[in-house]
Amino acid sequence: MKFWRTPLDLEKQLVPRGDVHILRERCKGCGFCVEYCPEKVLALSKLYNKKGYYPPEVVPSKECVACKFCELLCPDFAIFITEKERVAAEVNRGEG
Ligand code: SF4
């Protein structure tokens, strides 16, 4: 996660990690979740669903931070997040 400045108590903070659940057959491929995910966790898949739309999938190298913004934005309730754990924030005082 990127911060615009490094919080002074960063060592004490835990960053949530989420499991992304995509209901492929509900999705209409609008791409809102892909466009607005702050961590760029999602991309449209290359496999279409029964309605002929391309639902999102998780980009393997990315980590969901369980902000649930995609869940809030999705007009078709086709994506939801469950929080699986909280991990220590990466501390890099050399940058920012
Ligand atoms: S919960 Fe947040 S970080 Fe995770 S996929 Fe949705 S928008 Fe992206």
Ligand code: SF4
């Ligand atoms: S916002 Fe919902 S309907 Fe749109 S692409 Fe994402 S999961 Fe599909």
